[in-house]
Amino acid sequence: MKIESIKIVRVAMPLIYPFRTAYGNDEVIDSVLVRLSSDRTQGWGEGTCFGVPAYSSECAATQFIVSRDIIAPLLLGQEFAGGKDLQDRLSGIKGNYFAKGAFxxxxxxxxxxxKNQPLWEILGGRSPIVEAGAxxxxxxxxxxxxxxxxGANAQGYKRVKLKYRPGWDLExxxxxxxxxxxxxxxxxxxxxxxxDDLEMLKELDNYRxxxxxxxxxxxxxxDHAALQKQLKTPICLDESITSLDKARKAIDIGACRWVNIKPGRVGGITNxxxxxxxxxxxxxxxxxxxxxxxxxxxxxCIALATLSNIKYPSDIFPTSRFYKQDLTIEPIEHSAPSQFRASDNPGIGVMPDEELLxxxxxxxVEL
Ligand SMILES: [Mg+2]
Structure with a gap:
């Protein structure tokens, strides 16, 4: 399965309303899509690190440049025995997780x-049905x-996640x-x-x-390890876990009791x-x-959420939650309230529609 051609596309998808977090307010979501083609078929990936380097040190514009000028030339015309083999080929590139992840x-x-098999099965998922939260x-x-x-409770969501920042906190x-x-x-x-915010964070223990x-x-x-020692509430690490090495160290020193896995943030499905x-x-x-x-x-993300150690509803959303239109003709939709079903078609089961894209x-750029 030789990589015969590579297409890299940077998109900006307008949100229905701004997404407000501790990092600021986003009106559009900037994302980079990668298409790898063999002589028989093609596969698509995506790395969404946003328009400005606030969530991580990457942003869509730098991701596009690194993808085009550094990663794609390393992979074009090559064959890989597995995901690990591909990662080894990229191991000389420091950081740039979202860029490497999309490939x-x-x-x-x-x-x-x-292989003509759904991705979730290839990954070893236990069931195609996954639980998502609000x-x-x-x-x-x-x-x-x-x-x-x-509204979320009425729709049957089994957990609710709330963004939390100074001014939108204990009260x-x-x-x-x-x-x-x-x-x-x-x-x-x-x-x-x-x-410095230890007292406020300890107060959170009162809210179960x-x-x-x-x-x-x-x-x-x-510091997370120091904080976890003083809190009853479990800490979940997201931004800090960029690799297996970071996950191993975090667990070894007691920095968290949960790990949020984002395939882009850790450099791909392999990691x-x-x-x-x-x-x-x-x-x-x-x-x-x-x-x-x-x-x-x-x-x-839905394919990954089928794995056996996914023990809490994931952050996966139907298209209509944030977007008027998606990149595929068939939008992402719940299969049942608060659930999604991984596609039984080969791969992720969807491809972008050329016109929407x-x-x-x-x-x-196409190489
Ligand atoms: Mg998070």
Whole structure:
């Protein structure tokens, strides 16, 4: 399965309304798609690291350049024995996880299509049905959020994740918990705090949260370990876990009790699998995070969410939650309330529609 051609496309997908987190407010989602073609078929991957380097040190514009000028020339015309072989070929490139990840995802999709098998089966998933949670950003006021959570509960979501940042913090959780004493809730701080905020973070123990996601700096492990010792609520690491090595160290020093796995953030499915299997061995449960990907990236996330150590509803959304239109003709839709079904078609089961892709394209290149 030789890589005969590579296409790289940078897109900007307008959101229905701005997504507000501790990193700021996004009106569009910038993403880079990669297509790898063999002589028989093609596979698609996506790395969504946003338009500015706020979630990580990458952004879509740098991802496009690194993909075009550095990664693609290393892979074009090559054959790979497996995902590990492809990762080895890229091992000289430091960081740039989302860029490397989009190629790795595309390779797994291509590989599954060549084998004529659904990706989730190739990855060793236990069932095609995956559970997804509800996720709410910062809103204008508490009553709007309370209405939104009531809606999510009515729709059957089994957990609610709330973005959390200075100014949208303890008072918000207090109001939400008073209204919903039994809802499974966790907060995502997106690295907004430091150990100076210890007293506030300890207060969160009073609200029976399922976990606190990434309270401290985006690449930290040590302070998280210090914090976890002082909290009853489990810490879940997201931004800090960029590799198997970081996951291993985080678990060894007690920096977290949950790991959020995002295939883009860790450089692809190959690394996501390694992290998942290590966490399973160490009895650290995982779930799959989201970056508001198009249907391409979301389909990869659904396939990963079928793995056995995914023990909490993942951040996977139907197209209509954030977008008027997706890149595929068939949007991502729930198979049942709060659930998705991994495609039984070969690979991820979907491909971008050329016309829709063209509509959202900022720049593209084919090698
Ligand atoms: Mg997060």
């Amino acid at each position: 790795d995802l595309a390779w797994w999709d291509l590989y599954s299509r060549e 996720d709410f950003g910062i809103m204008e006021n508490h009553s709007r959020l309370i209405d939104a959570i009531a 918000m959780i207090k109001a939400v918990r008073a209204e919903f004493p039994d809802t499974i809730i966790h907060v995502d701080c997106n690295s907004a705090y430091s150990l 949260l399922a976990m606190i996601e990434q309270p401290l700096s985006n690449d930290d492990l040590i 996501a699998l390694e992290i998942h299997h290590h966490c399973e061995k160490m009895q650290i449960p995982c779930w799959i995070g989201g970056m508001l990907e198009s249907a391409i990236g979301a389909s990869h 063209h509509k959202f394209t900022l720049e593209q």
